[in-house]
Amino acid sequence: GNSVTQMEGPVTLSEEAFLTINCTYTATGYPSLFWYVQYPGEGLQLLLKATKADDKGSNKGFEATYRKETTSFHLEKGSVQVSDSAVYFCALTLSGGYQKVTFGTGTKLQVIP
Amino acid sequence: GAVVSQHPSRVICKSGTSVKIECRSLDFQATTMFWYRQFPKQSLMLMATSNEGSKATYEQGVEKDKFLINHASLTLSTLTVTSAHPEDSSFYICSAKNAYISYNEQFFGPGTRLTVL
Numbered sequence: 675g676n677s678v679t680q681m682e683g684p685v686t687l688s689e690e691a692f693l694t695i696n697c698t699y700t701a702t703g704y705p706s707l708f709w710y711v712q713y714p715g716e717g718l719q720l721l722l723k724a725t726k727a728d729d730k731g732s733n734k735g736f737e738a739t740y741r742k743e744t745t746s747f748h749l750e751k752g753s754v755q756v757s758d759s760a761v762y763f764c765a766l767t768l769s770g771g772y773q774k775v776t777f778g779t780g781t782k783l784q785v786i787p
Numbered sequence: 788g789a790v791v792s793q794h795p796s797r798v799i800c801k802s803g804t805s806v807k808i809e810c811r812s813l814d815f816q817a818t819t820m821f822w823y824r825q826f827p828k829q830s831l832m833l834m835a836t837s838n839e840g841s842k843a844t845y846e847q848g849v850e851k852d853k854f855l856i857n858h859a860s861l862t863l864s865t866l867t868v869t870s871a872h873p874e875d876s877s878f879y880i881c882s883a884k885n886a887y888i889s890y891n892e893q894f895f896g897p898g899t900r901l902t903v904l
Contacts, residue, residue, distance in 0.1 A: 706891035717793075717880050717897040718831075725891060763830065767891050774821060775882070775893055779830045 676701045680764045680778035687754055687785050695749040695781045697738075697764035705766040707731075707740055707747040708775070712761045721749075721762070754785045790814055791883050793896035800871055801904055808866045808899045810881030816861035817883035821893060822854075825878040837864050871903040 681696040699705065706725045710718040722731030727742035736751045747764060764778040790813040800806050810820060819838050823831040837843040837858035845851050853875075855867040864883075868875050878900050882893040 708892075710895075715900075718882075718895040720892070720895075723892065767893070769891060773891070774833050774836060777830045782828075 676705070676766060676768070676776045678764050678766055678776055678778035680762075680781055682779070682781065683761075684782040684784055687783070689756055689785055689787050690753045691785075693749070693751040693754045693758075693783070695762055695764075695783070697747045697749065697778060699745050699747065699764075699766050701745075701766055701768065701776075703768045705768050707738070708765045708767070709736070709738055709747070709749050710763040710765060710777075712763065712780075714760070718763065754783070756785045756787055759783055759785045789888060789894045791817075791881065791894045791896040793879075793881055793899050795899060796897065797900045797902075799902045799904065802872050803870055806868045806871055806901060808868075808879055808881075808901070810864045810866070810883065810896055812862045812883040812885075812894070815883075815885050815888055815894075817864075817885055818861070818887075819884045820858055820864040821882045821884070822856060822864070822866050823880045823882070825880060825898075827878075831880060834866075868901065871901070873903045876901055876903045 678699050708723045709721040711721045722733040724731040724740035730739045738749045761780045761782045763780045767775045792811045794809045822834045825831050834849045835843040835845045839861050843856035858864040880898045882895045884893045
């Protein structure tokens with residue numbers, strides 16, 4: 675089956691620190707990979723995505739590269755801000771109209787001034 | 788584009804009553820809609836997948852008679868929690884998909900917080 679494993683949180687960083695949240699996956703087939711962000715009390719927002727090996731997704735200073743050889747999609751940001759405090763979910767889906775999304779357990783990020 | 792709304796955003800009800808949550812795709816036709824449940828500080832759990840005009844497909848362990856899903860049009864799906872009890876209190880999130888817009892991407896609603904007293 676398909677699964678997503680991401681590092682457990684919470685992760686606490688000082689403002690302007692470098693962020694890495696690890697994500698690895700197992701999948702039958704060729705998945706598309708996503709990072710979603712959830713702010714307190716809100717739904718999910720797509721942060722970035724990559725649909726094939728070696729693609730790099732980027733948005734709002736965050737980036738992640740689809741590494742097929744290591745089955746990984748680690749999220750990075752060079753300088754975090756307090757406003758980045760949220761829960762981050764790594765996820766995958768396979769091709770096909772009815773394929774469901776498989777989520778990781780989520781990593782809470784807290785950025786302190 | 789690709790906006791999904793949910794209504795209501797919050798609902799509080801008494802034990803034993805039924806609650807209906809709406810999920811709408813505002814600017815696209817959703818061939819498939821998904822319903823998720825999220826417990827505090829946990830990930831999203833897929834409850835069911837619904838395709839317009841057909842019966843929903845429920846995940847293992849989800850009670851079909853408890854969580855009624857209707858996908859009557861290409862822009863609306865509803866989740867009805869029947870005879871709600873305190874253990875049904877949760878955050879319910881829907882998502883919608885159209886393979887012609889974005890092949891592998893689902894668009895998520897803002898969620899509905901259900902509290903059963």
